[in-house]
Amino acid sequence: MKKWILIVVVCCVILVSCREKTYGPREIVGETDVCKICNMSIVHHEYAGQIALKNGDYEIFDDLGCLMEYIHANGEDEIGAAFIKDTIKNEWIDVFKATFVYNMEYWTPMNYGVLAFETKDSAIEWMATKGDGQVLVYKDLLDFNWGIHQ
Amino acid sequence: MVKKIGSVLLFLLFMSQTVYADFDIQKSIDKAKPGATITIPAGQYEGNFVLTKKITLRGEQGTELVALGDEPVLRIDNTATVTIENMTLSGNKQAIVASGVDGLELRYLNIKDIHTGVHIQRSKNVQIQHIEVAGNKEHYSNKGNGLAIFKSEDVVVEDANIDHVQDGIYVEEVKNLLVQNNKISNSRYGTHFMYSSNAQAFHNTYQNNVTGLMIMMTSDISIKSNHLENHNGLNGYGMLLYDVQQAVVELNTIMNNRTGVALQKSTGIQIECNDFRMNQTALEGMKVDGTSMASNNIFTGNIMTARSDQQGFLLANNYYDDYSGIDLENDGIGDVPYVAVSSFGQWMVRQPVYQYFVASPSVVLLTSLDQQINKTENTVLVDDAPKLRMKQITKINEMNFKQLLIGLLIVIASMCLWKRGMME
Numbered sequence: 001m002k003k004w005i006l007i008v009v010v011c012c013v014i015l016v017s018c019r020e021k022t023y024g025p026r027e028i029v030g031e032t033d034v035c036k037i038c039n040m041s042i043v044h045h046e047y048a049g050q051i052a053l054k055n056g057d058y059e060i061f062d063d064l065g066c067l068m069e070y071i072h073a074n075g076e077d078e079i080g081a082a083f084i085k086d087t088i089k090n091e092w093i094d095v096f097k098a099t100f101v102y103n104m105e106y107w108t109p110m111n112y113g114v115l116a117f118e119t120k121d122s123a124i125e126w127m128a129t130k131g132d133g134q135v136l137v138y139k140d141l142l143d144f145n146w147g148i149h150q
Numbered sequence: 151m152v153k154k155i156g157s158v159l160l161f162l163l164f165m166s167q168t169v170y171a172d173f174d175i176q177k178s179i180d181k182a183k184p185g186a187t188i189t190i191p192a193g194q195y196e197g198n199f200v201l202t203k204k205i206t207l208r209g210e211q212g213t214e215l216v217a218l219g220d221e222p223v224l225r226i227d228n229t230a231t232v233t234i235e236n237m238t239l240s241g242n243k244q245a246i247v248a249s250g251v252d253g254l255e256l257r258y259l260n261i262k263d264i265h266t267g268v269h270i271q272r273s274k275n276v277q278i279q280h281i282e283v284a285g286n287k288e289h290y291s292n293k294g295n296g297l298a299i300f301k302s303e304d305v306v307v308e309d310a311n312i313d314h315v316q317d318g319i320y321v322e323e324v325k326n327l328l329v330q331n332n333k334i335s336n337s338r339y340g341t342h343f344m345y346s347s348n349a350q351a352f353h354n355t356y357q358n359n360v361t362g363l364m365i366m367m368t369s370d371i372s373i374k375s376n377h378l379e380n381h382n383g384l385n386g387y388g389m390l391l392y393d394v395q396q397a398v399v400e401l402n403t404i405m406n407n408r409t410g411v412a413l414q415k416s417t418g419i420q421i422e423c424n425d426f427r428m429n430q431t432a433l434e435g436m437k438v439d440g441t442s443m444a445s446n447n448i449f450t451g452n453i454m455t456a457r458s459d460q461q462g463f464l465l466a467n468n469y470y471d472d473y474s475g476i477d478l479e480n481d482g483i484g485d486v487p488y489v490a491v492s493s494f495g496q497w498m499v500r501q502p503v504y505q506y507f508v509a510s511p512s513v514v515l516l517t518s519l520d521q522q523i524n525k526t527e528n529t530v531l532v533d534d535a536p537k538l539r540m541k542q543i544t545k546i547n548e549m550n551f552k553q554l555l556i557g558l559l560i561v562i563a564s565m566c567l568w569k570r571g572m573m574e
Contacts, residue, residue: 030289031384032385034385038414039385039390039392039412041291041360041385043290043338044291110344110366111322111323111345
């Protein structure tokens with residue numbers, strides 16, 4: 001009997017340790033959080049981004065462009081999840097699955113002009129009222145020319 | 151009698167409340183010929199006024215304009231030569247919004263109880279002088295900027311006094327800019343330059359902000375004779391230059407900040423003749439190019455003089471109060487190099503929370519070891535010609551004859567009184 005209990009416990013431990021780790025966004029703390037790349041305080045929460053690293057640390061960004069600069073410099077290997085605020089709902093969404101719209105007239109804290117949306121439909125809906133832009137997905141952001149465009 | 155006095159007091163009490171003047175400002179603006187001057191009599195006026203022609207709006211002592219709803223008090227659109235002066239402005243959102251104006255002068259304005267003071271975009275030849283902006287004491291993320299200027303050129307901001315806002319002066323995509331003699335305190339950033347060029351910041355005072363001067367993606371900037379003090383929060387900097395090309399930082403007094411001056415991703419930065427006093431870290435550099443240099447500065451009372459990543463930056467001819475070398479040649483230059491390299495400093499660049507251990511015994515020991523070991527190595531953050539004497543500023547004592555005469559008279563009078571007292 002003891003043997004069976006031991007086997008069950010060991011199996012449970014193995015199953016728990018083998019399950020896929022999930023990563024969630026954390027709250028932004030206005031007093032202490034600054035952008036990992038440009039050092040700006042996060043005052044416009046609606047444009048903020050964050051990366052949950054596999055080691056449990058979080059890196060915070062004030063603008064999608066800074067988040068992408070971090071990924072360029074450090075690669076994706078250590079990233080557990082990456083989040084950005086949805087422009088319409090002001091809620092965290094997955095950077096890798098989001099739809100993005102670029103328009104040089106859109107203001108963002110670093111003036112990169114790229115906004116994030118949960119779905120393509122909501123991006124199109126946004127453009128109908130705020131002006132047309134270039135629709136992008138995560139892959140496009142890797143080659144995107146980040147910086148001010150005149 | 152008491153009843154009468156009470157009635158008078160009650161009358162005065164009610165009279166001191168908001169009084170809306172009869173003068174119709176918008177009607178006067180609409181009627182005025184281009185180039186006219188409108189003098190607004192003293193009193194409080196509610197409304198949202200729009201200017202689209204050459205005009206001067208001048209208040210008398212006690213003229214106050216209050217916005218209705220969320221619209222700005224004054225909106226100035228697509229015109230030239232507009233002057234607004236001598237009045238108080240208040241409201242919910244913005245005091246003044248100017249777009250596409252060539253020749254805008256704002257003078258002697260007192261802006262209060264407002265989210266954003268002045269918002270200017272796509273304008274040129276802008277002069278802002280003697281403006282007071284006072285925000286509320288909420289967290290800076292809930293407030294707007296004192297002055298915000300976008301996509302404009304030839305802008306001068308001087309003698310402003312800005313307190314408790316998000317960024318005192320926020321500048322984005324502005325060419326040819328002079329910011330001088332301003333005093334900005336208790337805000338996120340005192341002055342925040344972004345994507346601008348040919349900018350000058352002279353004789354400003356920044357105190358108790360998160361960061362005094364935040365300069366980002368800007369080129370050709372001169373920062374001279376400013377006073378940056380008490381930026382000592384967790385993320386506080388006297389001055390932070392991020393992605394800046396060609397800057398001269400000279401003759402500034404940088405004291406009691408968490409980090410005095412920080413350079414990140416910047417090239418061609420000259421830091422000369424500044425006075426770094428009592429900062430936690432005086433100078434910090436990350437990804438700074440090899441041409442950036444700190445020379446002829448005075449470092450006194452700082453916990454850490456300089457720290458950087460492995461790339462470092464150049465130090466030359468500075469005075470360091472913790473330099474322990476000798477000068478056998480008596481030329482005022484130390485015979486052995488000053489080593490600012492600190493392993494701990496480099497760790498602190500990577501992990502800012504290490505700052506809490508900065509003066510611990512183990513860190514002090516580690517820093518001393520660093521200084522001994524690195525003297526023989528050609529590493530970053532080494533000053534080969536450290537100064538042993540700091541430049542003394544000698545002030546000639548001028549005699550004030552008026553004060554001397556008054557003093558003498560008081561002494562003589564006192565002596566006379568004392569003598570008379572003794573005689574009696």
